Amino acid sequence: MSTRTRAGSRPATGPLLLRQVRHQNRLFLRNPFSAFFSLALPLMFLLVFGSLNSGQTLEARGGIPYVQFLTPGLLAFAVVSTCYTGLVTGVAMNRDMGILKRVRGTPLPAWIYVAARILSSVWFSVVSAVLMVGVGVVLFDVEIIWRMLPAAVGTLLLGSACFCALGMAVAALVPNGEAAPIVANFTVLPVAFISDLFFPMDTAPAWLRTLGSVFPVKHFALAMEATFNPFTTGSGWSWDHLAVLVLWGLAGLLVAVRKFRWEPNIPGGRRRRR
DSSP states (O other): OOSBOSSSSOBOHHHHHHHHHHHHHHHHHHOHHHHIIIIIHHHHHHHHHHHHTTTOEEGGGTSEEHHHHHHHHHHHHHHHIIIIIHHHHHHHHHHHTTHHHHHHTSSSOHHHHHHHHHHHHHHHHHHHHHHHHHHHHHHHOOOOOGGGHHHHHHHHHHHHHHHHHHHHHHHHHSSSTTHHHHHHHHHHHHHHTTTTSSSOOTTSOHHHHHHHHHSHHHHHHHHHHHTTOTTOOTTOOOHHHHHHHHHHHHHHHHHHHHHOOSSOOOTTSOOOOO
16 A cells, blocks of 8 residues: 555655654664663663672562662663653754754644654663663573563553653753753752662651652652562552553643744743744
């Protein structure tokens, strides 16, 4: 069947979306900053922390090996870096450079461009997850619990969708591309250290644990950890944590739809929106 429509020369939606996803994938790999923070940095953390704490167990988590806790936590960190930090920085900078404005002026449907950016981020989050788990299994004997694999994949995809929505929302709100990396890292890194990503927060002060529970990073990390914990009963779905991710994702989606801008700020503080 032809990929052209009868009404004109525009390709069909599926091939057009796939072509845009491939284009965004190439742009991602050409950006050393994005590739490093999304793929290399979480893997470096795994190698360093896993080697320094080799053979250690976590009594507060039922006696599981530390690397069995660390791997899903860093997997969540990789997803946040790719889907949130990467989108905030990339979209805001492209808007400042006029790329979004030029895309908006082409026959390419706006939703195709946005969907391609999101799907590309999800794709690289999955690649990072597979790489992380593979290294954990080979070097640190991380155990894959097959009965909870569907829950692990579902949690990964839901977390990716949540942080993509939040990334697009923050990209819509930041004033310019220069501020985007600062805002993205300032809203992620402090939260990451109180969200059970690198070490358990069981012995931390109650107010710090409560503060971490407000944000979606901790719920994502705990939901992923449950799917790697051999003491978890059932299929591994953490419905309470997943519900928090859904709420944050819907809030981000609402802000992104209402506030997204295709054009940079006009000097003098005025904005033009379509």
